[in-house]
Amino acid sequence: MPARVPMIEAYNNLLKLESFISATQQFEALVVYLASQGACLEQHGNIEQYLQTAGNELLRRLLQGHLDHRATHERPRQSVTGADGIRRTYCRQSVPRRLATVFGEVTVTRHAYQKRGHHSLYPMDQELNLSADKYSDGLRQRVAIESSKSSFDETVRSIAFNTGGAVPKRQSM
The missing domain is CATH 1.10.287 (Helix Hairpins)
Known part of the structure; x- marks a missing residue:
């Protein structure tokens, strides 16, 4: 039993x-x-x-x-200090961000740490190693592989056909 x-x-x-x-x-x-x-x-x-x-x-x-x-x-922290040495003490919870992946688009919800006059910091973005734009590493890698083999138009078509992701031609260059 x-x-x-x-x-x-x-x-x-x-x-x-x-x-x-x-x-x-x-x-x-x-x-x-x-x-x-x-x-x-x-x-x-x-x-x-x-x-x-x-x-x-x-x-x-x-x-x-x-x-x-x-x-x-994800638990709120008392503060987060950026590379600029500025402590951000105000925490805004549940801040969404779109992420285009090889499976399709998802939403990353995370905390933002802010201080007036300075850009926000998102520790979850750093933990996930997200880039500043909306494209995942996996999708970037697929675009790099496809664009090395063919035209940018064909790259966009191939990514759309072979994955759940979508990348506009301009971003595939």
Whole structure:
């Protein structure tokens, strides 16, 4: 007989998974479709194409769940000091930022530390090693690989076709 998990521990584990509900729903929808009569009538190429698209969406939701989980556990600090030596003592919570990834766009929610007359600091951005613009390292890498092989127009098309991400031509140069 398995050991009983104390109720408070079970509740805490449930809270840890709350950020992943959307990903779980997407996974369940994938399984339900694959087990359906309609899917059983499809050719393998159609199933493969469906999984490419729906699988990217599952990965996007998993990444979003992870980012939401981290945001939930980010605790306010008394202050944050920047490279400029200025302490920022005012904390604004739940500041969103869009991030374009190879799976599609997600939102990073984090704390902003501010001081009047100075730019804000976002420790979560540093922890995640995010760049100043909205493109993830993975998407940048794909763009670099594709643009070394073909034109910028073809790079934009290839990224859109092979990933859940999208990069305008101007940003791919």
